[in-house]
Each structure stands twice: as structure tokens, then as C-alpha cells.
Amino acid sequence: MNCCLSLVWLQLVFSCAPQSEEIAYSREQVLQSMQLANDYFMEKWPDPSIPIVGRKTWPSHIWTRGVYYEGLMALHSIYPKEKYIDYAVSWAEAHDWSFRYGITTRNADSHCAGQTYLDLYELGHPSAQIDSTRASIDLMVASDKVDDWDWIDAIQMAMPVFSKLGRIKGDSTYFEKMYELYAYSKYDEGGGLYNEVDGLWWRDADYVPPYTEPNGEDCYWSRGNGWVVAALVRVLNDIPVNEPHRQEYEEDLIAMLDALIKVQRTDGFWNASLHDPENYGGPEATGTALFVYGMAWGLNQNLIDSTTYYEPMARAWNALLEESLQPNGFLGYVQSTGKDPSAGQPVTQLKEPDFEDYGLGCFLLAGSEIYKLLDEQ
Structure with a gap:
């Protein structure tokens, strides 16, 4: 499908909302x-250390649970409660503040837990340990290998671990290695996983x-693109204003948010397939x-304009x-x-997914x- 005609078609299909x-809700609500x-969730999983049992058994520090704890720490940042910290620390201690497959892992899904380990360390919790992270x-920094993040979910799972370490340690080598890994995914993997046209x-x-996709469009998965949005937000929260690659990260985030408002459903949600x-x-x-998350953060940071983005976000x-x-x-x-x-599939209002934790983390x-x-308002 012609790119220009494709964009016009998408705007007609998706952008007919008020x-x-x-x-519609106050801060308190x-x-x-x-x-x-x-x-x-906490009542359903009172012991955060126990394995996750489904079609098989997983340790509870896999990426799904790591994403939940990202969200829990975000909740704690606006509403500090000791029970949230206790819950996170119990989880971290149960896994020795380390990763599935140990410290030699290069797998981004394993590294996801490190985001919360680093958050707890920064909060000054006496038990927090970041040596393994x-x-x-x-x-990874010492290696020349840069092709580890060959799926875009990995960008969210691991990239903020590098940015947090770089900020905490005041060491820009983490920022530079992080960019090399990101750039490989963006420009080289499969010919480049980012389509700057769309x-x-x-x-x-x-x-x-x-x-x-069946309609002839490119296949852009909603949550996969959501992971990249979240990663860019979290990295931009960490890196200094003069970091050499900051402008590129900001431009990528803005381009994505611009693309996303063009394909939003009229009911406010996005489809799992963004272009079909x-x-x-x-x-x-x-x-x-x-x-x-990306739009609200962008508005909070004055990175995007409210005239364009507030209504779709709301x-x-x-x-x-x-x-x-x-x-x-x-x-x-x-x-x-x-x-x-x-x-x-099918994804429905009352269907329980195979894991409930990462959805809550996103929320x-x-x-x-x-x-x-x-x-602010």
C-alpha cells in the first residue's frame, strides 16, 4: 500500500473520536x-518469593514480575508505603538480589529485575544489594557484542538498568554501551527494527x-511498541541533559507518540495490531x-504539547x-x-491472562x- 494513502486511510479509520x-477522575480517585x-494482586500473591505456576513453573523474578515491580516502585514514588517496600525487598532477597541464570546472563528478560534492585538501593534500604546487577x-560493557536485544521487548527490560547504573555510579560508559545495544536493534537487526516512515x-x-498483516499493512504489535515507549521514558529520566544520545531518544519517543495518536481506537484503547x-x-x-505512560510523562516534562496529546491520553x-x-x-x-x-486471543474484559503481574505493572x-x-494542574 502506498505510504501516503496508507496514512490517510489510517487517520480516517482511527481518528474519528471526540x-x-x-x-474524568481526580488525583484521589x-x-x-x-x-x-x-x-x-498483593492479596492474591502474599508471598512474593514463591514460583509462578502456569503451563510450567517459573521463578518469580522473571520479566513479568520484574515489570510489576517497576510499577510498584512507581506507585511508591507517589504514595510511599512501607508495605510496598517490604514486598519488594522480600522478593529481591528471595532471589539473592540476582538474576535468573546468574550474573553471566546477557538476557534482557533476566536483567529486568535489576531495575527494582537499583531503585531499592537508591532508596537506601539497608538490605539492598546491587553487586550482582x-x-x-x-x-556486557566489557564485551564487544552488541546484538543481544534482537526483540524490542528487550529494550524495556534491560535498557533502564544501564541508565540507572550510569546515573548512580556517575559513569557514562554505561550510557554509551546502552546506546550501542539500542542502535543495533534500531538500525541493524533484521535490517533495522524501527521504521522511521511510520x-x-x-x-x-x-x-x-x-x-x-492480513490487510497488507506492516505488523506493529501494540505492547511491543509500548515497551519501547516505556524504555525511552525511563532512560530519559536517568540520563543527563547533555548526554550525547539524548536528543535521538527524545526524537524517537516523540515520533512514536505522534504515530500512535493516529491509530487510537475511538473508545480510547489501542488494538493489539496497530495497523490492522x-x-x-x-x-x-x-x-x-x-x-x-509515555504521553503523560511527555506532558509532565513539556516534551510534547497538550493541544495534541492531552485528549488522546485522557x-x-x-x-x-x-x-x-x-x-x-x-x-x-x-x-x-x-x-x-x-x-x-481472544482478549476480553474478564479473561485472566497467563500472567497478571506485568499488566498491573503497566497500569x-x-x-x-x-x-x-x-x-500540576
Whole structure:
């Protein structure tokens, strides 16, 4: 499909929503919704150390749980509670403040837990240990290998570990290695996983053209692109204003957010497939929450303009609270783990995904930035 005609078609399909929607909830209601969802999870998983049992058994410091703790620490940052820290520390201690497969791992999914280990260290918790995190990342920094992040989820799972270490240690070598890994994913893997024409990312080399969706469009997975948005937000929170690659990260984030508002559903959500609304179409909460996170952060930092982005962000957040969040704290419309729009289908309001933790993490990240935005207003 011709690029110009494709863009016009997408705008007609997706951009027919009202343009005057405001966030329908107060700061107190936003915080209450976050607490409701988090309490539901903590009550369901009172012991954070126990393995996750599903179609197989996983240790509880895999990436899904790591993303949840990213969200929990974001909740703690706006509403400090000792029980949140105790819950996170118990989880970290159960895994010796280290990673699945140990410190020699180069796997981004394993490194995800390090984001929370570093957060707890910065909070000054007496038990916090970052020696294993630093040792593992130092092995990567010392290596010439840069092709580890060959799927875009990896960018969110591991990139902020590098940026946090660089900030904590005052060592720009972490920033430079982080960029080399990011640049390989962006420009080299599969010919480059980022399509600057569309402002979106293919999930991995398997989805780079000639692969297409049933309607002939490129396959851009909602949550996969959400992971990149979240990674850029978290990295930009860490790196100094004069970091050599900061402008590129900002430009990538802005280009993605611009692309995303063009393909938003009229109900506020995004489809699992961003360019084919008929291929497993329907509300999907994780990508939506991550896009809210990026837009709200961008507005809080004055990186993007409110005239363009406030209404799409508000519409998405309202949809999450009104349709995804259930009265007991369960989050609906969470797509199960996978790598493309077909994973875990059908995605419905009451269907339980294979893991409930990462969806909550995404929701808490979004809510924390919405809360700050409402505070500013």
C-alpha cells in the first residue's frame, strides 16, 4: 500500500473520536484505582518469593514480575508505603538480589529485575544489594557484542538498568554501551527494527517486511511498541541533559507518540495490531497503559504539547479505569504473553491472562504519571 494513502486511510479509520475529553477522575480517585488493582494482586500473591505456576513453573523474578515491580516502585514514588517496600525487598532477597541464570546472563528478560534492585538501593534500604546487577552489566560493557536485544521487548527490560547504573555510579560508559545495544536493534537487526516512515517498531526480524498483516499493512504489535515507549521514558529520566544520545531518544519517543495518536481506537484503547484493526481487533490494556505512560510523562516534562496529546491520553486513561479495571481490582483486556497480535486471543474484559503481574505493572506506571499530571494542574 502506498505510504501516503496508507496514512490517510489510517487517520480516517482511527481518528474519528471526540476531541474535547478530559481526565474524568481526580488525583484521589486515580490513586485509589492504583491501590485497588495493586491490593488485589498483593492479596492474591502474599508471598512474593514463591514460583509462578502456569503451563510450567517459573521463578518469580522473571520479566513479568520484574515489570510489576517497576510499577510498584512507581506507585511508591507517589504514595510511599512501607508495605510496598517490604514486598519488594522480600522478593529481591528471595532471589539473592540476582538474576535468573546468574550474573553471566546477557538476557534482557533476566536483567529486568535489576531495575527494582537499583531503585531499592537508591532508596537506601539497608538490605539492598546491587553487586550482582553491576557485575552482570559490567560483563556486557566489557564485551564487544552488541546484538543481544534482537526483540524490542528487550529494550524495556534491560535498557533502564544501564541508565540507572550510569546515573548512580556517575559513569557514562554505561550510557554509551546502552546506546550501542539500542542502535543495533534500531538500525541493524533484521535490517533495522524501527521504521522511521511510520514511527513504529517491528517486534523482531520475523515481522520485518515482506511480512504483513492480513490487510497488507506492516505488523506493529501494540505492547511491543509500548515497551519501547516505556524504555525511552525511563532512560530519559536517568540520563543527563547533555548526554550525547539524548536528543535521538527524545526524537524517537516523540515520533512514536505522534504515530500512535493516529491509530487510537475511538473508545480510547489501542488494538493489539496497530495497523490492522480487523486482525484480532478490540481493546488491549497493556499497550494502552504504556502509551498513556509515555504521553503523560511527555506532558509532565513539556516534551510534547497538550493541544495534541492531552485528549488522546485522557481518553485512553478513562477507558482503562472504566473498562479494564474491575470492581475487585482485576484488570481486564490484558493480552497474554507472546510476540504478536495473535497471542492469547481472544482478549476480553474478564479473561485472566497467563500472567497478571506485568499488566498491573503497566497500569501502575501509567497511573503514576497521570497522578503527577493532575497534581500540576
